[in-house]
Amino acid sequence: MADWLALEEVAVRPHAGRPFVLADGAARDHAAFHARTRGWHAAFAARAGQAWALYFDDAGEFAAALYGAWHAGKTVVLAGDALPGTQARLQGEVAGFAGDWPASAEPLSAAGGEDGLAAWQALDPEATRLVVHTSGSTGEPAAIGKRLRQLASEVRALESALGAGLRGAAVHGTVSHQHIYGLLFRVLWPLAAGRAIVPRAFFPEDLLAAMVDHDVVLVASPAHLKRMPSQLDWASLHGRLRAVFSSGGALPAEAALAAARLLGTAPTEILGSSETGGIAWRRWDSEQPAWRPLPGVDWRVQEGALEVRSPHLPQPEWWRSQDRAEADWQGGFRLLGRADRIVKVEERRVSLDALERQLQSHPGVREARVLLLGGARTTLAAVVVPEGDAPDMHDAPGRRALSQKLSAHLARHQDAVTRPRRWRFVPALPTNAQGKVTEAALTALFRPERPTPHWTRRGPAHAHAELRLDPELAVFDGHFPQAAILPGVAQLDWAIQLAREAFPLPPRFLRMEALKFQRVARPGDLIQLDLEWQAERRTLSFRYVSVHGPHASGRVVFGHDD
Template sequence: MADWIALDRIATRPLPGRAVALTDGHVLDHAAFRDRVEAWRHAFAARVGQRWALYFDDTVAFAAALYGAWHAGKTVYLCGDNLPETVSRLRGEVDGFAGDGFSGDDVVTTASDMPCRRETWTPLDEDTTRLVVFTSGSTGEATALDKRLSQLAREVEALQSTFGAALGDAVVHGTVSHQHIYGLLFRVLWPLASGRAIAPRVFFHEEIVAALDRPALLVSSPAHLKRMPDSLDWSNARMQLRAVFSSGGALPQDAATAASRLLGAAPTEIYGSSETGGIAWRQWHDDAPVWRAMPGVDWRIVDDHLEISSPHLPTRQWWRSEDRAESDGRNGFRLNGRADRIVKIEERRVSLGALERQLLALPEVAEARVLVLPETRTQLAAVIVPSPAGAAQLAADGRRAFARVLHDALASAQDAVARPRRWRFVDALPMNAQGKVREADLRALFRPERPQPHWLSHEEAKADLEIVLDPELAVFDGHFPQIAILPGVAQLDWAVRWGREAFAMPPRFLRMENLKFQRVLRPGTRVRLHLEWQQAKSALVFRYQSEHGAHASGRVIFGEEAA
């Protein structure tokens, strides 16, 4: 195991042979990494501005630019994304940008042929070296948080103190981005300090399986851990994984249990936020694990709210969270939900109020309410009262096209995960006798349109999935009043929708062939759908089966958009 290096001394001198990253199967050592840092230090030092925003797809490229900027005396702004509205907003706060997706005179780049001097540099000052991160806070508006290197250093030291002994020289794999505080700490700063090699980010479960060929730790999220397929061979993971970390949202017990079985390591959940840094951790070794504070973090419960005092905060004063909590009577606490309207969607912090304000700013919208639909995959939904102009557009273009207009209007400020997926358009918001709009009445406007699929296998040209026909599916309404059955048109629609999820298919429907409906499908039935994409024929073949036998089959032919 490599020696520990404090964050302020990561790049003070080159250390040949110390692993920093795995790139294309080769180890990038510290001396080569520091050469990259020096190139960035030189580039930033040549620019007058003090504040620079960074966004890189590659983790090691980001780490080199981060330390290069810090050693040039710059304050770094951590971009959560490089969407046009984000860049436009930051142009009023920073002096320039570095990384991917930027253009203009305010973008700094490195010179690849710059000579490497490899002199010793002065350690960074923990109090004056700064990183600015952004959070929605309690209002949902992007708020800048100024963090000192001392706060980040204490948090990394707490991680090593709590978990480091069991990790050794494990390679650091991750599904989360280093452009957010969780990924920054776990996939950049902690590995650099501990001497653990940083592996390229992985996105798909198949990539995780293929990458685990040596002792490793996995920095993931509930979104990935909740969807781990049984069909993959996880035997290497069970042999190689020394730890699995999850943060960004609560990990349900069934997902934690399944992940433990497949990976051979109980996920360690980290509870915290951009404002607070890491607060506590827990592992699912029992039915209801409590949260235990990280080293140096003190906590108390006041008026059912969790309050903390931490070296990861700007001061040691008590900080009041919007999380409701209760003590377990010993050394831990349990969380009982949020007291504000900030929700987690796919581990992304989303303000329902901010989304409503963005919708109300559109000329097509008179009133808007955004809510969470607690389905198998938690979704955002919006109830809209159109303005006169919006109502005319809705009548002319139809519900689907109008929803797409509103969805796309949010794209410059919100990525796809943080935008509503379900829409309802009404003449007036539903109100009770007291004139209040209740969430229960809003939710009543929505019913599941289709079941959530459980993917059993997914190959290049074949896929199998399983669905359960919930009696509450809206598709059963009125078909038929005496005995509900699943309409054939719904079966065809679902096959095409899930086919598009599984395969890269041409956009245009041409025709159906060999369509057969052999046996009706009733509510409550567990159904298996087999999909096959025949590339040469541009055909999607589907087949519905259950324990009762074959239900439906057919072939759908697709083509490119008409010229």
Template sequence: MSDFLPLDRLLNQRRPDHFVIATRADQAIHFDQFEQLISAWHTAFLQSPGQRFAMYFADSIDFAAALLAAWHAGKCVYLPGDNLPATCQRLATGVDAFVGDFPVAETLQAASVASITEHLPTWATLDRQAEALVVYTSGSSGEPSAIPKKLSQLFDEVEALASLFDPTVGESQILATVSHQHIYGLLFHILWPLASGRPFSAQRLAFPEDIAAALASHQQCVLIASPAHLKRLPDNLPWATGKSHVRAVFSSGGPLPAEALPECRQLLGQAPIEIYGSSETGGIAWRQRQVDGATQWQPLPNVEFAITDDMLSVNSPHLADTGWFQTSDRVRATPDGFELLGRADRIVKIEEKRVSLSALEQALQASGWVDEARVCLLPGHRTVLAVAAVPSPQAWALHDAEGKRSLNQTLRRILAAEVESSVLPRRWRYVWALPQNSQGKVRDNAIQALFDPRRPSARLLHQENELVRLQLDISAGLPYFDGHFPIAPILPGVAQIELAILFGRELFPLPGSFLGMEAIKFQQVIPPGTKVTLELAFKPDRGMLTFKLQSDQGSHASGRILFGDRT
């Protein structure tokens, strides 16, 4: 840890002016440039009367500079996971101003770098006890909960990561598929590299093609990733060159399936170092499954754990208070740590009967008919269980040959051995992948959205780079047909555009704000019962989503939809 510089003293002890802090498009950003950017934001924060600032940046360098500036100005930063309009609306009542890439009318702007170059502040040591960050977690329910953090919690965890992993990581470039807007990405992609003197990349690697290219272009690198990417590494990309450059791969935000390990070892040269923790607890434990069958987790430095009635409790500097925190995870003790057994809080009552959602998911996945499954509650006049599942090839074959109803009945028979018939799932949705956020977590609100009556059944036909093709079943039951028109119903043009945006957001990292449309054409009407092919192509550099709707009858609609960040 010879290059380690505690984050509370990063600016007043300083690194050399030409020390490389980060890279943007292969251009090095040196410490003196970084400090100037921090100073520009620091001036803006000092001139603002507010105390609570919502912050969102796509660029990690801009984010890191604004974050440090806010802390040195004595401000508290609220860190949402996205910048969607609904998120902005929720934040508006709790913060004084917005900073960065938010689609709102007014955001705080940095002062001109030129105006402060000759008058850099005299930086003080940060107050480690300051409650200077609020992160959000939705657990499994989907409703965001605010979690305040003291700087000591963050800085102590950074020191623990450095003491454990710095010798392995060495002098590497830090690359990330995850967002710094979440606690895992913040710690591993921003704060730990800043403290240990390791350059981090400005842009997130959104696609497997980006990952393969980035690994190949850096002689030594570390990949900060999530299961969402690591379990879907296509073996047809040129991994061989970059594999030898990888010093370490980290994974967190959700469980990494054992089935993903062979491809990680083959394509990336090693098994990922997995980090277990939560927004509330910070990091708890780690493991690296170099051999199949390994399940043990080892606690991170300075983390204590205890097991009472199979439930895990932890005590560490990463917690808000001194004392023990009981998690909702069931565990089993092992010689040097523990083994996770699943969540205890996924027990629900249906018709006054207790049902383990995890047990149902495990039964489905063990059947051979389902590769992945998530069971959730659907609220309404009567609460029912619903299943979103990724069918296996044999299940898709049954679906195609005999219909969805036949596959539903097959899976219900499997679950009948687990629960009484009165509580069996009543709704089923078959998808190509379970929806995950940028941290690789599957949220119940995202699963529930799959059952929105406005979302047609969809089948992924082809996916390559930034082009996908889907088959949509435009059934008569879609509410878009209501009143349009009673005698000869057709799918409205605005609904066709809405479907393009809906599936575009599921499949691509579209920017938060809709900016407009170009070259929209409607060639043929779409009546109920039509199976249409939706082709989507996304150009990230232009924020452009191109769509085409076609069927056996020919072309129905096409156009371009523009997205970006409002300024």
């Protein structure tokens, strides 16, 4: 680690002559990083307030703003995105916003010149703070404070365990630096080690094109590694791809070994969380590698649960995880599933992990997640990614037959009470920006956008349906929290969807005519929808009414592709 810089000194004495950012075929060195950092320092130093929210699309500019804020004595709040809802949630927690926020946020910009200070002192590792937000298992963001001391110890541990052979390699990634994994692997670790940062790539074709001309490191997530198109020329990277890292969720063995064959480099998986920092690592150069602790991390298994103690934690006490584990004979450990995934259904204890393993043992299942849905009666539900093309998942009878087949498969180990009652079949599990499959995203699959219609009339030109507006419909989310109403755009969309079920409409939407909204519709209302199709004019008329009176009406004109 002769060329190593402590994180607290990165902006005080940058790596001389080393590239800092590689972008668009050009390189910027650490002197450019130093100048941008001083510009951001001047901007932050001129503003009051302690905490500032940062969001940047560009990792290089983010790094400069991060260090500029830290040297100005600010606490940096890392936002996972720049959506209006995120901004509104942070409004009461921060003094301002810096970076690529909407114009309404009045974001802070870097000052044009130097800050006037001849020299800086190294950052105080205890006083320098960062706040990250983790999505958690429910999708509700939780704020977690970090000191620079914790981040520095973790970066040093990563270099000690995994840095051999990475000198001179540029760091590419598919994950965002706005989350803790991307922050460490795509910004802080490269800054300390003097490796070049490369802008994030979203598509496999762009990623491959960016990596062809130099030695590289790839920072990815399981979601990306599982979906790498085999037809691309990944073999062109063989011999130059120094390392592939994966974190943010479990990397299935099949996907890890397939990525190793495709890329010519076995992925290295990192175990950790926003709360704990890095815990352990394993390289997929064998079928089922054990986890090995990062340097400085102590671990033990207590009552079947993994406990860790490390300088990455805020306090020196043991921290108990919700992972069940057992010691490996080579000094590492293996995970046995989550200890907190035992649920009760009709007073029966059910292991969601066991159900998922049983589903995935079926030859027609690639991946599966099981969850407990709340409501008047708790219900087990399963989200399944079928193996192969699975044409039978594309229509209702096929999906019903597939769910019956999987339920019969589970019947060998589970009775009717402990088997899923609701099913969703999807081409891929839903993931968030960190590549994690969250309970919130899975639950959303079971919340329909529109109610099931009760048809009372369906003729060649006229149809009538009753729609009960269940308060749990996903379409009510955000419209509006204080008094939920049915959005007008949803009423138009429902009318067209249901008309396509009732009549042979032409494929193309041409225009909207005479749209009128007269009265809001609320959760619990029973709405009557009248549809009239005039085939010769290719015009659909619709009208929503209830006991409260008329709600909306309009005409839609359709046409053919020719």
